[in-house]
Amino acid sequence: MRVCPKSTSSPLDEFLHHYMNGHDATVFIRGSRTPAKGTPAWIGALLSDLMVPVPFPSHSFDDVIKDFSLTDVDFTLPNLFAEPGSPEADPKVSGTIHVVAALPKQLNFDINVTNIRASANVSYQSHKFGELHLKKWHAANSTKVHDDVTGESDLEIYSRIKSAPLTITDSDVFSEVIQEVLFGNGDIILDADATVDVKVTTALDLPGDSLGKSLEPQISELRIIESSSAAITLSAVVNITNPAPYSASIPYINIHLLKNGSVLGNTTLRNVNITRGRNLNIPVSAIWAPEDAGLDARKTGVDLISGYLSSYNTTITAKLHPKSIPACPIIGQSLSNISINATVPRLSAPRDGHSPDNGSKTGRGKGEFIRDATFHLFTSTATFTLVSPLQYDTITLRSVNATAFWNHTEPVGEINYDYSFDAPPGASTTPRLPVDWSVGSVGYNELLGAMGGKLKLDARANITVAIGAYEETLWYVGRGIGATVRL
Known part of the structure; x- marks a missing residue:
């Protein structure tokens, strides 16, 4: 088989080109000028002058593509500096294209696909949301699969595409797709109405080889x-x-x-x-x-x-x-x-050697801002161990307005302090803050009864804090704070 003059295709390539594109094709058969040995000369001369046209009527290939799928999908978002509306601004898709093409029974010889390109309208639940354009040829390989029961043959084509532009045409439908990807329980099914072009080699060539729910931040x-x-x-x-x-x-x-x-x-x-x-x-x-x-x-x-x-x-x-x-x-x-x-994930502060988990149900020492407290009855002061959620920066407390409670509702004392002090990264101890005791209350009597020991207190506070130039007044609720009582 030789290629046609001034062409890169052979006569068989030209025949397949016409036939696969749905055009009538004709093959001409002529007797050989060098017949087999033993053939009478006059028969050879007669046959060499005869040319018989063999027509191949056109065949519809509209339904030749039985399946078109894209798997192992990777998405690439546009570069920050891409011009909106330009091709560079389209998201890019990479993945493996799998095409199953039905081969007509008339083609009973092997066809090998070497390259593929396609244009596809991508839809979800019959609603189009994007267009996938593969304008450049991509390398491909194919395998012919024959069904002995039906006698039909399919051609499975695989091609790996990289950075194919996906143009979003309907943002609402695309939004539904992303919601299913992020929150759905199973695979998401998209429809691709594709036009696929392939480059093939014919029987004279060897056949080819064959993105839920928990982010946990x-x-x-x-x-x-x-x-x-x-x-x-x-x-x-x-x-x-x-x-x-x-x-x-x-x-x-x-x-x-x-x-x-x-x-x-x-x-x-x-x-x-x-x-x-x-x-x-x-x-x-x-x-x-x-x-x-x-x-x-x-x-x-x-x-x-x-x-x-x-x-x-x-x-x-x-x-x-x-x-x-x-x-x-x-x-x-x-x-x-x-x-x-x-x-919002908890930030783990560096643990120090003192004041481990006090054993409360709230798990003090495992993320609370106030880890424990010490009350000094004689000086009417209190100190607190603070655990900053920041690992590298200092929080400054501008003022503290707080009340301590026993049994959630019984007041023990109040703190009103308007002088700044720092809470560096990790655990630190506040200066002694003045306490105005709730003398005669049930809570204060319980505090006296715990002299030399400990009891669990709750706290409610308004605290003005500053981080650099940023300042804000926050509220704070502490439960089950382990308080040591000293004279």
Whole structure:
């Protein structure tokens, strides 16, 4: 078989090209000028002058693609500096294309697919949300699978694509898809209405070979980078679990942090690769600025931090917004109605050698801001062991207005202190704070009865704290605080 003059294809290639494209094709058969040995000369001369046309009627290949799937999917978000609306602003998809093509019974010889390209409309529950364009040829291999029962043959084609652009056309449907990916219990089924082009080699060539629910966040290395009267900029290292069977490459993404619908701040990830399963040591930056969203947001922020310091189970909501991915705003817009609620992880402070867990049901010493207390009756003062949630930065307490209770409701004494003192990283002891005893009360009598020993007290306080230039008044509720009573 020789290629046609001034061409890279053979006559058989030309025949297949016409036939596979649904056109009528004709093959001409002519007798050989060099017949087999023993054939009479006159028969050879006669046959060599005969040419018989053999028509091959056109055949519809509209339903030749039986299945088109994309597995092992990785997503890459656009670069921060990509121009919105440009091809660079589209998210990119990598994965393995699997195509099952039905071979017509008339093609009873092997076909090997060497390259593939495709254009597909991607839909969810019959609603289109995007277009996948593979304009360049991608290397492929194929295997012919024959069913002995039906006599039919299929061609299974595999190709690994990398960074194919996915253009989002319907943000609402895309949002539903992402919600199923993040919160669904099983695989998500997408439909792809695809037009597939393939490059094939024919029988003369050898055939080819054949992204849930629990993020489990952990935060460490929390540092204050900058502060002002209205905001704090922080950096941290985060460990999270990706429950989806997908991975993602994220050059840049910004996420709003909300509580009860109020935007309290935002966090930013840069040049991060999120893989399946547990992801460790992800660097993030965050800005805490609830006042930017108004007074109600500021109060919500105060309640969130106060509840956290009081060891309540606090949650925060992460949510994308139109500017989350500046190069492709439609992605942020599409996902802006998806909320991910996560428990705020506890920050583990360095443990010191004293005041271990006092054995209370609240587990004192395991995250509470006040670990224990010592009351001095003769001087009417008290000291407290504070455990700062910050590992590298100092918290300054500007003022303390607190009341101690026995049995949750019986007052023991009050503290009103308007002088600043520091709570450095880890555990530290406050200066002696003056106490105004509730003399004659049930709580005070219980305190006297515990002279030289210990008892459990509760506390409620309003504390003004400062971190750098940022200052806020927080409330605090402590339960089961182990208090030592001394003369």
